[in-house]
Amino acid sequence: MSRHPTVKWAQRTDRVYITIDLPDAQDVKLKLEPEGKFFFSATSGPDKIPYEVDIDLYDKVDVNESKASVGLRNIHYLVKKAENKWWSRLLKQAGKPPVFLKVDWDKWIDEDEEGKDDKPPADMDFGDLDFSKMNMGGLDAEAAGGDENDESDTEEENEVGTTPAGNREAPPPSTSSEPDTKTA
Template identity: 30%
Template sequence: MSEISYRIFIRRTNAHPSIKWGQKKDHILLTIAVQDIDKPEINIESSKLHFKGQQTKGLTYDTTLEFFDQIDPKTSKYRKISQNHWEFMLKKKDSTKPFWKRLIKSAEKCSWITVDWNHFTGEGEEDEETEGAAGKDWGDLDGMFKQMGGGGLAPGSAPDLNDLDDEGTDTDDEPMPDLEEVPQTDEEKVNSNAAKKETK
């Protein structure tokens, strides 16, 4: 096999994984989607992340992300959250600096990197999550999956329309209140008495 054909073969068997990224004030959240990779090579540095893994079928995912800004590799964490997904919580080195404009240093558009709007807070926006990725128990995956059940609601906690309390709601079956008698004016009393005399 010639050197040229060998290089072409290598390029055909390597692929970028699909990556989603979100941002909070103090950390970046990455989700890398790959298939059938149990033990990838992962190297996290202050300015970049390298991820590489090979499938049983032979396809190799290989990517290096040079970050927009610095992170703290010592306090950053990662874990496998499903058969095809790896999650990274990358702590920003300086959370007082402006929010990242993008994930990577290069302004070139990468089709395999997309924004995870469910975990994204922009500059000047308030973070409504009281417990984001940084607050999760990264050692308790079972607990995390239980929290994810029901799309953010505990299983069985979604309200049933048939179970809603009728109190405080308007229904057509409720009896109408008795109408109060309006007091007569002096003029109405005179006319009423005159009418009674005429009937006699």
């Protein structure tokens, strides 16, 4: 039985962005039909686990103007709408969408905000890129300076306050020579 990868989507008046999150996808098959039928299948991982998405998009699409890009971590599909109009949802069927389908808030623009910044999202510019020649690696947390277990601050340093500008200020001076007997 096939599993469903996470599918994220966003739209503009004339197009829909679909991103399928599936690292190391192999044997990728994409099919888009003019009436809005979208099909994706692939395998992933050392066990070649099968993944599949079969959905009916809200309205008709222009298959010839639509583009796909298969990357190391996800598959991007730019779907050109047949008519330049805002869809009320991604799927033809009404009701609650499937759990694997999510809004891509990184690419989302509200209908009334469209046109103020018409350039496509950075990761959807397909151009003439050869994805096989790109270094898709990243830094690990320690190399990036993100050591979460760093306990170099002492209690005294943690008690010292900071000003809104981020400058440290000294703790208030003690007014009594007697030890502080307050309990927290």
